[in-house]
Amino acid sequence: MKFIRWPLAKIILLVDFFFKPQTQKHPPKIQKKLDTAFLDYTLYEFKACPFCVKVRWAARRLGINLKIKDAKNNLKDKETLLKQGGKIQVPCLAIKESDSIFWLYESSDIIKHLQEKTKEESSFSI
Numbered sequence: 001m002k003f004i005r006w007p008l009a010k011i012i013l014l015v016d017f018f019f020k021p022q023t024q025k026h027p028p029k030i031q032k033k034l035d036t037a038f039l040d041y042t043l044y045e046f047k048a049c050p051f052c053v054k055v056r057w058a059a060r061r062l063g064i065n066l067k068i069k070d071a072k073n074n075l076k077d078k079e080t081l082l083k084q085g086g087k088i089q090v091p092c093l094a095i096k097e098s099d100s101i102f103w104l105y106e107s108s109d110i111i112k113h114l115q116e117k118t119k120e121e122s123s124f125s126i
């Protein structure tokens with residue numbers, strides 16, 4: 001299995017490197033608002049996971065910055081994901097809300113949430 005996984009991971013990393021979309025540029029005022037709005041958002045991921053690449057690309061297209069935690073190589077982050085999120089599955093978006101953290105799994109749900117939040121935040125600024 002490792003013989004398949006290793007070259008596949010390398011291919012995914014190469015595709016990500018060469019084909020990742022341009023980061024959308026927002027006017028400074030809106031960018032500042034988006035940066036503040038997404039300050040409490042953290043993406044737990046594996047670098048070479050295709051579903052994580054999908055979420056990272058969506059974030060670039062939306063022009064938003066997310067904190068990234070490597071749940072494969074960083075054991076502390078992996079343990080946090082397991083203990084607090086409930087399972088080791090990536091991507092997982094941790095959303096800090098006042099005194100609790102909401103753990104959102106599934107790449108499509110994460111992207112939908114990011115799109116809605118970006119739209120909401122940027123339309124308030126116009």
Ligand SMILES: N[C@@H](CCC(=O)N[C@@H](CS)C(=O)NCC(=O)O)C(=O)O
Binds near residue numbers: 049090108
């Ligand atoms: N349906 C999920 C699939 C996510 C998925 O399968 N992630 C894999 C990595 S590519 C995973 O977390 N595997 C757990 C593990 O390797 O321990 C999504 O779209 O986010």
